[in-house]
Amino acid sequence: QFVSLRQRILSAVQKNATRGDPRSVIRAIDQFCSQKEWAMNVGNEKGCILDSVVSEVNPATVLELGTYCGYSTVRIASLLPPYAKFITLEFNPDFAAVARQVIAWAGLEDKVQLVEGASSDWIPKIKEQFGIKTFDLVFLDHWKEHYLSDTKLMEECGLLRKGSVLLADNVICPGAPDYVEYVRSSPRYKSHYFRSHLEYTKAEENLWYLGIIE
Numbered sequence: 102q103f104v105s106l107r108q109r110i111l112s113a114v115q116k117n118a119t120r121g122d123p124r125s126v127i128r129a130i131d132q133f134c135s136q137k138e139w140a141m142n143v144g145n146e147k148g149c150i151l152d153s154v155v156s157e158v159n160p161a162t163v164l165e166l167g168t169y170c171g172y173s174t175v176r177i178a179s180l181l182p183p184y185a186k187f188i189t190l191e192f193n194p195d196f197a198a199v200a201r202q203v204i205a206w207a208g209l210e211d212k213v214q215l216v217e218g219a220s221s222d223w224i225p226k227i228k229e230q231f232g233i234k235t236f237d238l239v240f241l242d243h244w245k246e247h248y249l250s251d252t253k254l255m256e257e258c259g260l261l262r263k264g265s266v267l268l269a270d271n272v273i274c275p276g277a278p279d280y281v282e283y284v285r286s287s288p289r290y291k292s293h294y295f296r297s298h299l300e301y302t303k304a305e306e307n308l309w310y311l312g313i314i315e
């Protein structure tokens with residue numbers, strides 16, 4: 102019968118990755134997506150940039166918007182200090198179900214809280230639900246047309262502080278032009294981009310780095 106792409110990604114992890122070894126989980130997904138079928142994981146090229154930003158920020162609190170199969174969730178969680186609080190939001194319950202199993206296979210289920218639902222519903226509830234004051238790092242990889250509205254919502258909810266870092270995937274492809282325009286023209290942000298390519302392709306892409314300065 103029909104097996105969904107996300108199920109095939111999970112099977113590739115369970116077949117080719119070692120339980121409790123996050124790097125082998127990442128490698129298994131990248132091999133599957135570059136050799137068998139494209140999928141919208143952040144991928145290894147942008148993933149290495151993500152790793153370097155996580156390592157540099159060394160965040161105590163992290164929010165990921167858009168879990169998908171948990172590929173970037175595993176990359177981030179494997180680099181966090183033991184006391185860190187990491188929340189990842191996923192809207193699609195089928196993606197969330199696969200991501201939970203991928204995160205568990207990597208042995209990182211205790212480092213991440215996967216929350217199902219829409220970012221616009223959850224962002225206003227994070228402070229009281231999870232006892233988090235502000236986020237040191239936010240990785241935006243969900244609906245591209247919600248990057249701007251959700252960034253403004255996080256500001257309004259007091260979830261961002263001076264020094265918070267926002268890292269956004271896909272600002273070129275599929276693109277988040279209103280977000281880029283807003284953050285580039287705002288005095289509150291120091292922004293720059295990392296040149297890269299769309300996952301598993303040669304298409305031009307950037308990761309957009311944002312530092313909150315006020």
Ligand SMILES: O=C(NCCCCc1cc2ccncc2s1)c1cc(-c2ccc(F)cc2)cc(O)c1O
Pocket residue numbers: 141142143166167168190191192193218219220221242243244245270271274275299300
């Ligand atoms: O749409 C993308 N990613 C978001 C999926 C939306 C899932 C959501 C999560 C969530 C959580 C909380 N609230 C609301 C939401 S909505 C995406 C698409 C491409 C792409 C690139 C070229 C193509 F030809 C075709 C697709 C590449 C990427 O790296 C992506 O990230």
Ligand SMILES: [Mg+2]
Pocket residue numbers: 141142143242270271
């Ligand atoms: Mg993406």
